[in-house]
Amino acid sequence: MDPVLKKLGWNAFFGESFREYVVGHEPGRISSVNRNGCKVYTKNSEVSARVSGRLRQDGHIPAVGDWAAISEDNTGTCTIHAILPRKNKISRKDAGRATGEQVIVTNVDIAFIMTSLNRDLNMRRLERYLAIVRQSGVDPVIVLNKSDICSDVDARINDVLAIAPDVPVYAISATGNVGMGSLSPYLQDGKTVVLLGSSGVGKSTLINALDGVERQKVGEIREDDSRGRHITTVRELILLKMGGVIIDNPGIRELQLWDASDGLLTTFLDVEELAAKCKFSDCQHETEPGCMIKKAIAEGTLPEVRFESYRKLQRELLAVERKKNPDLQRAEKKKWKKIGIMAKEIQNRKKRGM
Numbered sequence: 589m590d591p592v593l594k595k596l597g598w599n600a601f602f603g604e605s606f607r608e609y610v611v612g613h614e615p616g617r618i619s620s621v622n623r624n625g626c627k628v629y630t631k632n633s634e635v636s637a638r639v640s641g642r643l644r645q646d647g648h649i650p651a652v653g654d655w656a657a658i659s660e661d662n663t664g665t666c667t668i669h670a671i672l673p674r675k676n677k678i679s680r681k682d683a684g685r686a687t688g689e690q691v692i693v694t695n696v697d698i699a700f701i702m703t704s705l706n707r708d709l710n711m712r713r714l715e716r717y718l719a720i721v722r723q724s725g726v727d728p729v730i731v732l733n734k735s736d737i738c739s740d741v742d743a744r745i746n747d748v749l750a751i752a753p754d755v756p757v758y759a760i761s762a763t764g765n766v767g768m769g770s771l772s773p774y775l776q777d778g779k780t781v782v783l784l785g786s787s788g789v790g791k792s793t794l795i796n797a798l799d800g801v802e803r804q805k806v807g808e809i810r811e812d813d814s815r816g817r818h819i820t821t822v823r824e825l826i827l828l829k830m831g832g833v834i835i836d837n838p839g840i841r842e843l844q845l846w847d848a849s850d851g852l853l854t855t856f857l858d859v860e861e862l863a864a865k866c867k868f869s870d871c872q873h874e875t876e877p878g879c880m881i882k883k884a885i886a887e888g889t890l891p892e893v894r895f896e897s898y899r900k901l902q903r904e905l906l907a908v909e910r911k912k913n914p915d916l917q918r919a920e921k922k923k924w925k926k927i928g929i930m931a932k933e934i935q936n937r938k939k940r941g942m
């Protein structure tokens with residue numbers, strides 16, 4: 589196997605699906621996507637490539653992290669002919685697309701869910717990220733940055749462990765170069781890490797510190813656009829000198845739920861377990877007798893904010909489900925229409941004194 593491709597994450601899984609393209613094509617990994625085309629890492633260099641008309645016609649939109657079959661003609665123009673099947677993907681809702689889904693990054697092994705150890709540390713947001721990551725089949729690692737400005741790091745780590753007992757949690761300072769060694773086991777040749785976290789938590793600083801090079805040099809591509817204007821594109825997939833590939837994608841910063849139902853189950857296993865013990869299987873955890881959730885909240889074993897957070901995620905998921913599934917939408921409408929008719933009937937009966 590080519591050592592450069594291997595560093596980029598190439599393996600037998602992709603090799604198998606590339607077989608049919610071996611003649612006339614070479615594999616490449618997409619490092620950025622823009623309106624004019626893509627940037628692609630190949631075993632020799634990084635090239636600009638356009639998406640073939642056929643691929644576009646078939647609705648295949650490349651995403652950062654994708655492995656593609658590309659060809660180069662005798663004028664040096666590179667074309668993407670196929671996108672190889674994805675190992676996994678992280679998506680977000682996008683009402684503007686027919687599928688309602690926009691794929692943000694693909695073929696990821698580990699997600700660094702990054703937050704900063706100041707007032708930004710928000711457990712509910714962490715839970716959302718965990719649900720998304722788990723649903724995508726990606727291993728989460730929680731990185732608490734800015735340990736230098738936090739006086740009770742251990743207490744914060746314990747707070748995080750309380751909501752994610754089975755997830756590795758590390759406190760670091762990207763500017764102070766503290767605790768960075770704890771991340772190196774995840775940054776190995778062939779492994780792809782995606783950085784998730786709100787703006788300002790220190791993602792760019794971390795990449796610079798890991799690579800030891802300024803981000804401008806690491807992540808930016810300078811080129812001329814079709815009209816000859818000088819433009820700078822941010823390379824979102826970065827091959828680290830120490831090994832491993834890291835993806836920092838701006839779109840991921842405003843992630844909303846797409847299809848995180850399985851992730852929701854593992855993230856809120858405690859809530860799901862309690863719900864399973866309620867007296868009624870369709871318990872809404874409101875006023876029903878024998879509700880184990882209400883009991884746990886009253887006894888203080890389940891924090892109310894955690895339950896509310898679970899509810900909020902559940903509502904978002906249902907909204908997404910409805911959008912994806914018109915039948916469900918219709919069934920919901922029908923249900924509410926029926927309830928409306930029944931309510932009116934009851935009111936009329938009351939009026940008539942029945």
Ligand code: GDP
Binds near residue numbers: 737762785789793794
């Ligand atoms: P990004 O938006 O997530 O890429 O965040 P940046 O990397 O741009 O960092 C945002 C701000 O946080 C910058 O002013 C950084 O200097 C600062 N910062 C990053 N890491 C640390 C850290 O470990 N400690 C402190 N005190 N500040 C940090």
